[in-house]
Amino acid sequence: MKIYISAFVFILWSIQVSAQDFNASLFGCKSDGVTNNVGSIQYAIDYIAKKGGGTLHFYVGRYVTSGFSLKSNVHIELHEGAVLVGSSNIYDYQQIDGRYTLISGVGQQNIQIKGLGVIDGQSKALALHVRSLKEKGLLSSEFAMDKVSQLYFSKTSNIAIEGIMQINSLGALNSFVDCQSIKLRKLEINSPQSNAVVLLNSSQVNLSDLFFKSTKQALVQEGTNSNVLKTNCLLANGKSI
Amino acid sequence: MKIRFALLTFLSFILVNFVSAKEYNASLFGIKSNGTTLNTTSIQKAIDFIHEQGGGTLRFFVGRYLTGTIILKENVHIKLEEGAILVGSTNIYDYNIETPNCALVYANKANNISIRGKGVIDGQGRDLAYNLLGQIHSGIIKDPLDYDRPRNRRPKAIYFRECENVAIHSITIKNAADWVQVYDQCVNTVVDSITVDSKAFWNNDGIDIVDCKNFKLLNSFIDAADDAICLKSHDATKRCENIEIRNCVGRSSANGIKFGTVSAGGYKNVRIINNKIYDTFRSVFTIATPDGGIVEDIVVDSLQGINVGNPFYLRIGARWNKGREGAIRNILIQNVKVEVSKDKPDIGYDYEGPVEDYPRNMSPSGIVGLKNVPIADVTFRNIELVYPGDANPHYAYRGTTKAALDSIPEMENSYPEFSQFKELPAWGFFVRHAKNIKFENVTLTLKESDYRPAFVFDDVQGFNLSGIKYLGAKTKKEVVANNSKREK
Incomplete structure (x- = not known):
């Protein structure tokens, strides 16, 4: 009997451990707005994934980063005042499926980005960099600015993006390709040059309480998408999408 | 006769003043300007010595003077000549971290003190704060980490408490790990023509005037990550009284x-x-x-x-x-x-x-x-x-x-x-x-x-x-x- 109880307690304990919380600073992330933290952030995500999952917490501050990849069961919490700042160097973005991505998830499950924080793509500075590279011939003149994605998911299921503000992206803010079970809730999107939500062959998409301050298009659907639900999704002029 | 007596009195007054305001060069105490030698003990010895001699000025000429916490004593004045930089150590254990309000330059109940000159105090606050954070993560130092940053033990550049007749003149203060400079329950203080340049870490208030009486902040330029010019009151039985803030320029991310x-x-x-x-x-x-x-x-x-x-x-x-x-x-x-x-x-x-x-x-x-x-x-x-x-x-x-x-x-x-x-x-x-x-x-x-x-x-x-x-x-x-x- 005792053994059963202790086994039960052990199981409970291990469940709790698998949902552990980690502060960004534990991995050497700096909130100074100048240090590029990609090494620390990617290491943190891989580390938490190996531990069976958990939440990486970012508190108030500006965390500059290059492109990084999310893993199954790793959640990101951006607390109020925390800003993930995309690098202004196009070479810092991950090339996936012909796109340049800041935050990506490919073939993963159970992904969350939550909180009251911000993801800032620094589109102005990034566009300047792209233009200067084109002028020098270091980047093909055909390079399209809208190839840069803020959040890009492919073949990933059970994704929740909630509460945050997404700003200043060159290309689409939220792209889903062959994804299932997507929840976007309570987002404020302010990015004049880019599409906010792009769906390609994805299903069970729940969009609610979204506010599009400025975007090119709020919702773009390509291929065959099914079960796309929209609740209280408003454009700046007050109209629903 | 009367005039002669007055003249004599005046001369002897000047002489006495001159003697009591004796100047000492930093090198006299083996303080090194090389930027690598940790000078904490030499500078402290110099301050203690000058204090015991009845007061005077410790002069730093051009160079980088690395140091941990130094404690100012009554009648001791620091003169940072142009090009002299008091550089804060990035090792947290070089500071008086067991004292509340630890600081690079610290004073408690020391009257008649000053820091003057066109030199610089550089707290190296960002590296210092991150090194402290490392010690917290390694479990050596305990700290609750508010907002994922150390709550306690981040050194200020200057902390003066219950001091009378304080003067800070012309210097530049940079890069604190916490509030840049704090005058806490001080009486008769003049901060004049200084520059603050501190966007090194969280809570970099440019200047904190706490429960002070007769305080003048004049002709200064303050660029700080947290509040630029800040009056505070920590003690319910005290208050800030007779404060003048004149001809200053401030910039702040708060x-x-x-x-x-x-x-x-x-x-x-x-x-x-x-x-x-x-x-x-x-x-x-x-x-x-x-x-x-x-x-x-x-x-x-x-x-x-x-x-x-x-x-x-x-x-x-x-x-x-x-x-x-x-x-x-x-x-x-x-x-x-x-x-x-x-x-x-x-x-x-x-x-x-x-x-x-x-x-x-x-x-x-x-x-x-x-x-x-x-x-x-x-x-x-x-x-x-x-x-x-x-x-x-x-x-x-x-x-x-x-x-x-x-x-x-x-x-x-x-x-x-x-x-x-x-x-x-x-x-x-x-x-x-x-x-x-x-x-x-x-x-x-x-x-x-x-x-x-x-x-x-x-x-x-x-x-x-x-x-x-x-x-x-x-x-x-x-x-x-x-x-x-x-x-x-």
């Missing part, structure tokens, strides 16, 4: 000139004359008294705000007041011009202010007391404010009906900032729980249209508007009053 946040005792007779605030994230001038402090007899004259987040925020709260009622009364604010930026005013600075309290459109100036604890006798005279407007009611909306106004929470125990209520129902001034508030010759310019009125008065017993001009975009109604009395 507030320009602030009273608080900790305001236990209060502030009396403060004159803030001819100052300029620019590229500042929050308010140009703010008084926060959430802890029972009494704020009275304050004059702000000739203040300019360029590219800032908010003009004014006056707030009584009830946070750590332990039953004592705070007060803000007899405040004169005149000859002020402020331009509020549509974009983030501190963009590009290290440790930018946090994007918070959303959704909200541009926040107005606020004068917000508590129910039955009104802010009293405030006059705004000759004021020009420019607001960007462009508020979107679909994004954030607060109406002006009685019900809508009543729905604004009191938030008496929250951290007081101009944005704390999120959306407010006015674009110019929101005044609540106040009495005898006068606006004379106030020009409000709105750049783009706003769905809100310029003024909202809610529970204001006696407000007076004279010579109010509205320029730029028009709003439907300029003044809304609820449960308030307007006086002609």
Whole structure:
């Protein structure tokens, strides 16, 4: 009997451990707005994934980063005042499926980005960099600015993006390709040059309480998408999408 | 005869002064300017020696003088000549971390002390703070890590407590790990012609004047990540009294000139004359008294705000007041011009202010007391404010009906900032729980249209508007009053 109880307690304990919380600073992330933290952030995500999952917490501050990849069961919490700042160097973005991505998830499950924080793509500075590279011939003149994605998911299921503000992206803010079970809730999107939500062959998409301050298009659907639900999704002029 | 005697007395006076103000070069004590030798013990020996000799000046010439905490003693003066840099060690164990308010230059009950010259104090605060954080993560130092940053033991560049006759002149202070410089319960202090350049880490207040009496901050330039010029009151039995802030320029990723946040005792007779605030994230001038402090007899004259987040925020709260009622009364604010930026005013600075309290459109100036604890006798005279407007009611909306106004929470125990209520129902001034508030010759310019009125008065017993001009975009109604009395 005792053994059963202790086994039960052990199981409970291990469940709790698998949902552990980690502060960004534990991995050497700096909130100074100048240090590029990609090494620390990617290491943190891989580390938490190996531990069976958990939440990486970012508190108030500006965390500059290059492109990084999310893993199954790793959640990101951006607390109020925390800003993930995309690098202004196009070479810092991950090339996936012909796109340049800041935050990506490919073939993963159970992904969350939550909180009251911000993801800032620094589109102005990034566009300047792209233009200067084109002028020098270091980047093909055909390079399209809208190839840069803020959040890009492919073949990933059970994704929740909630509460945050997404700003200043060159290309689409939220792209889903062959994804299932997507929840976007309570987002404020302010990015004049880019599409906010792009769906390609994805299903069970729940969009609610979204506010599009400025975007090119709020919702773009390509291929065959099914079960796309929209609740209280408003454009700046007050109209629903 | 009389003249000869006077002359002799005068000469001997000079001689005595000269002897007591003897100068010592740093090298005399083996202090090295190479930037790598840790000089803590040599500098401390020099200070102790000079103190025992009855006082004098320790002079540092050009070079980098690496050091941990040094403790100033009575009658000891530090002279940092041009090119001399007192460089703070990045090893946290080189500081007096077991003392509350540890600092690179520390003094407690030491009278007649000064730091002068065109040299620099560089706290190397970012590396120092991150090294401290490393010690916390390795478990050697215990700390609760508020907002994922060390709560305790971050050294200030200067901390002077209960000192009399203090002078800080001409120096540049850079890169603290916490508040840059703190004068706590000091009497007769002059800080003149200094430069603060500190965006090194969180809580880099430019200068903190805490419960001081007879304090002058003059002709200084302060660029700091947190509040630029800050008056505080930590002791409920003390207060800041007879304070003059004149001819200063400030820049901050928080507030320009602030009273608080900790305001236990209060502030009396403060004159803030001819100052300029620019590229500042929050308010140009703010008084926060959430802890029972009494704020009275304050004059702000000739203040300019360029590219800032908010003009004014006056707030009584009830946070750590332990039953004592705070007060803000007899405040004169005149000859002020402020331009509020549509974009983030501190963009590009290290440790930018946090994007918070959303959704909200541009926040107005606020004068917000508590129910039955009104802010009293405030006059705004000759004021020009420019607001960007462009508020979107679909994004954030607060109406002006009685019900809508009543729905604004009191938030008496929250951290007081101009944005704390999120959306407010006015674009110019929101005044609540106040009495005898006068606006004379106030020009409000709105750049783009706003769905809100310029003024909202809610529970204001006696407000007076004279010579109010509205320029730029028009709003439907300029003044809304609820449960308030307007006086002609």
